[in-house]
Amino acid sequence: MTSTKQGRPPRILSGIQPSGQLHIGNYLGALKQWVELQTQYDSFYCIVDLHAITVQQDPAALREGTRRNAGLYLACGLDPQHSTVFVQSHVPEHSELAWILGTFTPMGWLNRMTQFKDKTSKMQTESIGSGLYNYPILMAADILLYQADLVPVGDDQRQHLELTRDLAQRFNSIYGDTFTIPQTFTPKAGARVMGLDNPTAKMSKSESSDLHAINLLDTPDRIKKKMMRAVTDSGSEIRFSDLDERAGVNNLLTIYQAFTGESAEVIENHFVGKGYGDLKKAVAEVTVEGLRPIQERYQALTGEGGYIDEVLKRGAERAREVAHKTLRSVQERVGFLLP
Ligand code: ATP
Ligand code: LTN
Numbered sequence: 001m002t003s004t005k006q007g008r009p010p011r012i013l014s015g016i017q018p019s020g021q022l023h024i025g026n027y028l029g030a031l032k033q034w035v036e037l038q039t040q041y042d043s044f045y046c047i048v049d050l051h052a053i054t055v056q057q058d059p060a061a062l063r064e065g066t067r068r069n070a071g072l073y074l075a076c077g078l079d080p081q082h083s084t085v086f087v088q089s090h091v092p093e094h095s096e097l098a099w100i101l102g103t104f105t106p107m108g109w110l111n112r113m114t115q116f117k118d119k120t121s122k123m124q125t126e127s128i129g130s131g132l133y134n135y136p137i138l139m140a141a142d143i144l145l146y147q148a149d150l151v152p153v154g155d156d157q158r159q160h161l162e163l164t165r166d167l168a169q170r171f172n173s174i175y176g177d178t179f180t181i182p183q184t185f186t187p188k189a190g191a192r193v194m195g196l197d198n199p200t201a202k203m204s205k206s207e208s209s210d211l212h213a214i215n216l217l218d219t220p221d222r223i224k225k226k227m228m229r230a231v232t233d234s235g236s237e238i239r240f241s242d243l244d245e246r247a248g249v250n251n252l253l254t255i256y257q258a259f260t261g262e263s264a265e266v267i268e269n270h271f272v273g274k275g276y277g278d279l280k281k282a283v284a285e286v287t288v289e290g291l292r293p294i295q296e297r298y299q300a301l302t303g304e305g306g307y308i309d310e311v312l313k314r315g316a317e318r319a320r321e322v323a324h325k326t327l328r329s330v331q332e333r334v335g336f337l338l339p
Pocket of ligand 1: 015016017019020026027029030152153154155156157190191192193194202204205206207
């Protein structure tokens with residue numbers, strides 16, 4: 001690990017909501033990079049339950065989703081020796097810093113957030129919770145509390161990261177150097193995996209259609225069935241493309257590339273003279289093989305009673321140490337009388 005100007009190893013923070021089943025978009029866009037980066041950074045990876053409740057959750061399902069996310073983080077390869085894995089609500093500093101940052105956030109900045117617009121486009125204005133509107137502020141608090149240098153996320157989070165940087169800069173310019181300005185890290189392949197049933201919309205946990213997403217715990221049979229029914233087009237050419245009408249085939253090729261790590265050229269050559277059926281079969285195969293070790297580790301981990309809870313407990317303790325230090329310095333700078 002190299003060290004930063006503060007004389008400590010560079011840090012990472014990222015998180016995923018426990019709002020449903022994790023899918024290959026979450027894996028290829030985020031988790032896979034987390035695992036690859038964990039040995040080079042002091043890494044903090046959280047399960048963002050405070051974010052999840054910005055839309056209504058069933059309490060039992062939320063608890064179960066939180067444990068399942070933790071198990072999947074570990075099964076994907078996060079190693080508690082290298083990574084601090086914790087639940088966001090176990091570290092109350094997140095909510096406290098979010099409140100303070102909110103007082104520095106112009107509504108104009110929040111009004112520009114496209115994720116908020118997308119998520120609320122079909123809701124009645126009166127029923128939209130203010131937590132959903134303030135969501136990016138809590139995300140900024142998550143990142144800034146740990147003085148993260150790097151935030152590995154999928155493409156859809158770029159705008160939230162920009163707001164985080166703007167907020168940090170605004171605070172620093174008023175009160176002096178307080179927060180590290182974080183960089184965004186997105187993968188070359190897999191930063192934006194699209195829905196199999198609708199390749200013009202990103203794959204998402206909250207989409208209810210059964211054919212929309214490949215979940216990390218789907219059986220090989222289900223993966224094959226979903227892939228074979230993925231939307232393509234009426235053409236026959238198997239090439240990467242940014243045309244909307246080619247989005248289905250492009251998405252399948254992207255998934256193939258993210259799992260195999262092969263170049264676009266090698267992949268296109270591989271599929272010369274083949275049809276969409278062959279492509280779907282090949283993508284299903286690399287997906288099944290890519291998820292197999294994760295599923296095996298997940299079964300083993302969840303069989304070890306208490307292991308996941310123990311990792312989360314230790315993770316929260318370590319996270320709190322770091323988070324508390326930043327919060328204290330913020331409270332001091334804004335002029336709170338410290339107890
Ligand atoms: P929800 O539908 O509940 O809002 P989501 O599936 O979009 O959830 P998040 O918890 O919002 O997932 O995202 C967690 C991480 O996974 C983020 O880094 C996000 O950028 C990444 N991610 C989510 N969906 C995709 C996708 N389709 N392709 C690539 N990365 C994705
Ligand atoms: N908003 C993110 C999840 C998230 C996050 C974070 C990601 C919450 N806090 C901090 C990176 C860093 C999303 O993917 N919807």
